[in-house]
Structures are given as structure tokens and as C-alpha cells.
Amino acid sequence: MPELPEVETVRQGLLQGVLNKTIEDVLIRREGLRYPFPDDLATVAGTTVVDVRRRAKYLLIDLDDGRVLLSHLGMSGRYTLFSADEAAEAPRSLLTTVNGGVPVSAFGGTTGYGGKHDHLEFIFTDGTRAVYTDPRRFGIVDLFSADDEAAQPLLSSLGPEPFDPWSAEDLAQALSGRKTSIKLALLDQKTVVGVGNIYACEALHRTGVSPKRQAMKLVKKNGQPTAALVRLTGCIKTVLKEAIASGGSTLNDFAAVDGAMGYFAHDFQVYGREGQPCMKAGCGGVVRRIVQSNRSTFYCPQCQR
Numbered sequence: 001m002p003e004l005p006e007v008e009t010v011r012q013g014l015l016q017g018v019l020n021k022t023i024e025d026v027l028i029r030r031e032g033l034r035y036p037f038p039d040d041l042a043t044v045a046g047t048t049v050v051d052v053r054r055r056a057k058y059l060l061i062d063l064d065d066g067r068v069l070l071s072h073l074g075m076s077g078r079y080t081l082f083s084a085d086e087a088a089e090a091p092r093s094l095l096t097t098v099n100g101g102v103p104v105s106a107f108g109g110t111t112g113y114g115g116k117h118d119h120l121e122f123i124f125t126d127g128t129r130a131v132y133t134d135p136r137r138f139g140i141v142d143l144f145s146a147d148d149e150a151a152q153p154l155l156s157s158l159g160p161e162p163f164d165p166w167s168a169e170d171l172a173q174a175l176s177g178r179k180t181s182i183k184l185a186l187l188d189q190k191t192v193v194g195v196g197n198i199y200a201c202e203a204l205h206r207t208g209v210s211p212k213r214q215a216m217k218l219v220k221k222n223g224q225p226t227a228a229l230v231r232l233t234g235c236i237k238t239v240l241k242e243a244i245a246s247g248g249s250t251l252n253d254f255a256a257v258d259g260a261m262g263y264f265a266h267d268f269q270v271y272g273r274e275g276q277p278c279m280k281a282g283c284g285g286v287v288r289r290i291v292q293s294n295r296s297t298f299y300c301p302q303c304q305r
């Protein structure tokens with residue numbers, strides 16, 4: 001599942017690939033994904049992309065007619081950009097194949113699955129295309145006026161972004177009085193958005209705080225953050241920024257929004273390393289896996305207290 005750094009990398013790739021381009025047509029190959037597509041999705045034809053933003057794990061594509069095209073990658077969504085040369089031979093119709101009548105794209109050789117999971121295809125007036133592929137179909141697409149963005153149900157209840165000006169004081173306020181574990185509190189999108197399972201594990205390991213520690217214990221009685229919480233806030237920002245930087249380093253050319261870019265491999269310090277030695281210098285502990293609220297948590301009992 002793409003976490004915040006992956007989504008941010010896709011945002012940068014889309015910004016590089018489709019900014020200031022005018023959508024000539026959009027091929028819609030099914031009714032929807034997790035939810036039905038908006039009825040007026042085809043009306044993005046004729047608009048120009050003026051920005052690509054991100055809020056939590058939602059991509060927000062600003063159109064020049066004052067509307068916003070929202071895209072969430074769900075479990076397995078990804079965008080692939082094709083140059084005008086690559087797209088020149090591709091038909092513009094909804095190709096129906098013998099494959100059970102499933103409409104497929106002409107780009108299956110690149111996007112995989114014979115093209116049958118290429119649910120949306122944006123054709124730009126310069127001949128380039130952006131193809132959205134999503135085999136598990138948990139993605140979300142929505143379209144609304146920018147004026148209504150703050151009121152969108154998907155966006156209105158989200159907590160703060162984990163970057164500046166988000167501070168340890170903000171986190172302390174969110175954790176005050178909460179008896180749940182710090183790991184689960186960090187996964188709560190009202191505490192902070194987009195930290196996710198992997199980066200919660202990584203940030204707690206780097207800070208030396210046990211994922212089982214009660215969230216409220218990281219807040220002083222006067223409501224101020226403890227020293228550990230100040231460190232944790234910094235480590236959350238750092239692990240996310242490092243992941244974004246490593247993903248961003250793959251963004252060298254136009255064709256960068258490919259599967260490899262959206263799901264780049266990282267060198268995790270603790271995540272997925274059950275039974276292996278802790279990578280902190282001089283620790284000597286062994287990484288353990290526990291389950292918290294049906295999610296795997298990886299941590300080192302030796303250096304995380």
C-alpha cells in the first residue's frame with residue numbers, strides 16, 4: 001500500500017509530467033473503483049492542469065476551471081505517463097477484447113495485467129497520456145469545486161500534515177489524555193495524517209520509544225511534550241523526508257511516474273526485520289514483531305522503552 005512518501009513522489013512525478021497540459025479526452029473503462037466515479041468525470045476534457053497538490057494520501061489535481069480532481073491510490077493504484085511517441089500508435093477508443101469483454105488499454109505491456117486494470121486514461125492535447133492502473137480497485141476518484149474542498153467528507157476530518165509548522169506541542173495536544181498506545185495514536189489520521197504503519201514503526205525505533213507506551217505518558221502534566229515526544233516529532237519528519245528524498249531521486253525524466261517509482265523499496269531499520277539484530281549501533285537487541293489492532297508492529301525491546 002502506498003504510504004505518504006510514495007504518494008508525495010507520485011505527486012512530484014505528476015506535477016512534472018502533466019502541469020500546464022490540457023486534457024483532450026478521458027477514457028473511462030469502468031463504473032468506478034471503491035466508489036462510483038463522479039457522473040461528470042468526462043467533463044474534465046478541455047481543462048488544463050494548473051497544480052498537483054497532496055493532502056494526506058489524497059492527490060489533488062487543480063484544473064483551470066476552478067475544479068479539483070481528487071485521486072487516492074488505495075491499495076494498489078498507480079499512474080504511468082506515456083510520451084507522445086509512445087502513445088502515437090495507441091487507439092483512443094475503449095478497446096473491448098475477447099477477454100470476457102473487459103475493456104483494456106493499449107498499454108498493458110507496460111502497465112501489466114494485459115491492460116485490463118487500466119481503468120482511466122487521460123489523453124492530453126500534446127499527445128501524451130496518463131494511465132491509472134489499479135488491480136485491487138480500492139482507489140478513489142472524485143471531482144468537486146475548489147470552493148467546496150474544505151467541506152469534502154474525505155478531507156474535512158483529516159488531522160495536521162506531519163511537516164512544518166506541525167510541532168511537538170501540537171502532537172502533545174493531540175495525545176493528551178489518550179490511553180491508547182503511541183503506535184496506534186500515530187496511525188489515527190486525526191492525530192497526524194499519513195504516518196502509516198511502516199513509518200510509525202521506523203520513527204518509534206529511531207526515537208527509542210516503545211510502540212506499546214501509552215500515548216498520554218509522552219505528555220507532561222502541564223500539557224507540554226516530554227523530551228521523548230520532542231524527539232519523536234523530529235524523527236517522524238525525518239523518516240518521511242528521507243523516504244520522499246529517496247523516491248524523488250528516481251524522478252529524473254518524464255516517464256518517472258511508473259510502478260517502480262510509486263512503490264520504491266526502502267532500507268528499513270526495523271520494519272519487516274523480525275528476528276534480525278537491531279541496526280542501532282551498540283544495541284545488540286533482536287527485532288520483535290507484535291500485533292496491535294490487527295497491524296504488525298516491529299520494534300526492538302532492547303532500545304525502545
Ligand SMILES: [Zn+2]
Nearest residue numbers: 278283300303
Ligand atoms: Zn535496538
